[in-house]
Amino acid sequence: MNNLFRSISKNRLKVIIVGTACIALGIAACNNSAPTTETKNITAKDTLVFHPPDTATIPHDDMGNMIRYGRDLVVNTAYYLGPNGTVGKYLGNKMNCANCHLDAGTRPFGYNFFSTHARYPQYRGRENKILTVSDRINNCIERPHNGTPMPLDSKELIAMASYIKWVGTNAPVGGHVRGDEGMELEYINRPADPNKGAVIFAENCASCHGKNGEGIMKPDSSTYIYPPLWGPLSYQKGSSPHRVLKVARFIKANMPNLKATWQKPVLTDEQCIDVAAFVNDDRIHPRPEKRNREVPDYPQLKVKPIDYGTGPYLDTFTAIQHKFGPYKPIIDYHKAHNLPVVF
Numbered sequence: 001m002n003n004l005f006r007s008i009s010k011n012r013l014k015v016i017i018v019g020t021a022c023i024a025l026g027i028a029a030c031n032n033s034a035p036t037t038e039t040k041n042i043t044a045k046d047t048l049v050f051h052p053p054d055t056a057t058i059p060h061d062d063m064g065n066m067i068r069y070g071r072d073l074v075v076n077t078a079y080y081l082g083p084n085g086t087v088g089k090y091l092g093n094k095m096n097c098a099n100c101h102l103d104a105g106t107r108p109f110g111y112n113f114f115s116t117h118a119r120y121p122q123y124r125g126r127e128n129k130i131l132t133v134s135d136r137i138n139n140c141i142e143r144p145h146n147g148t149p150m151p152l153d154s155k156e157l158i159a160m161a162s163y164i165k166w167v168g169t170n171a172p173v174g175g176h177v178r179g180d181e182g183m184e185l186e187y188i189n190r191p192a193d194p195n196k197g198a199v200i201f202a203e204n205c206a207s208c209h210g211k212n213g214e215g216i217m218k219p220d221s222s223t224y225i226y227p228p229l230w231g232p233l234s235y236q237k238g239s240s241p242h243r244v245l246k247v248a249r250f251i252k253a254n255m256p257n258l259k260a261t262w263q264k265p266v267l268t269d270e271q272c273i274d275v276a277a278f279v280n281d282d283r284i285h286p287r288p289e290k291r292n293r294e295v296p297d298y299p300q301l302k303v304k305p306i307d308y309g310t311g312p313y314l315d316t317f318t319a320i321q322h323k324f325g326p327y328k329p330i331i332d333y334h335k336a337h338n339l340p341v342v343f
Helices: 061-075 077-081 133-141 155-167 192-205 244-254 270-278 319-324 329-337
Strands: 122-124 130-133 224-225
Touching: 061 077, 130 133, 133 155, 155 192, 192 270, 270 329, 319 329
Parallel strands: none
Antiparallel strands: 122 130
16 A cells, blocks of 8 residues: 655666555466566575564454454455445455555565555655555555545554554664565666557466456455456556556566566566556556546646656656656656656
């Protein structure tokens, strides 16, 4: 559940995107084809990822019961809160939080909750306000799940916030830990190519997410095993995984499912960017839109991410270039004009 943004240092062409507590929903694919690239060498720092506590250490008391319930809500969100939810009907689709926050928010570089609680309350540029952890959870309910927010005093919202806090046990207050951000990417010196991405998707993603991005549901149609990536039951336009660079970093660390890991990516950076562009190409793939249209995203333009595909902007580049790149000219322009470079 979603994300702060980090400016790129002056002489750096690689970007690290900061992970968030949300949100933001992503891709979970599986495929049995051979790796498309050789594995890159893993540096020593890659072994120093944050380790959340073992679930066996959750105490057997009232607080522990709430933490366990929160984890269950993350894993089985649709069962409890979906259109046919047993305790509430808040979701507009049948996706689970764990479809994107992998391993119930405990996988390194998998949209995890490692430092989420430690960094909230925080300013969110998209909403242009200070959000609490509970606000951010509801933000995900509204955006990727295309739903309506839960009451702030509801047992379910408190349970999810309690679980998120438990996952981040020992994370420094206000700081980050290794593995809570996105994977590094090398920029390509061309726009992302959805046509190339379509080929990559067919070879590596369609076996789980479906030829038409519809995902795979459980036999009882209660929820998804693999979530839809576009269409009316997928995440909204403007949500975090709708951004090409944002989701490309997730893909690099985790996709194809059961093959790629953050230690041994399967797809090249170029392939990750191209397939992210294919999935998020609104010209060919419709998806739900924000309901409250009178409140624009990122009203403070200086904090709008460079890969956010809807204007206006403080620079001279088109919406299509912000969406698909090339990104380096945008970065160079922002540096030359003393504008923030936000991701």
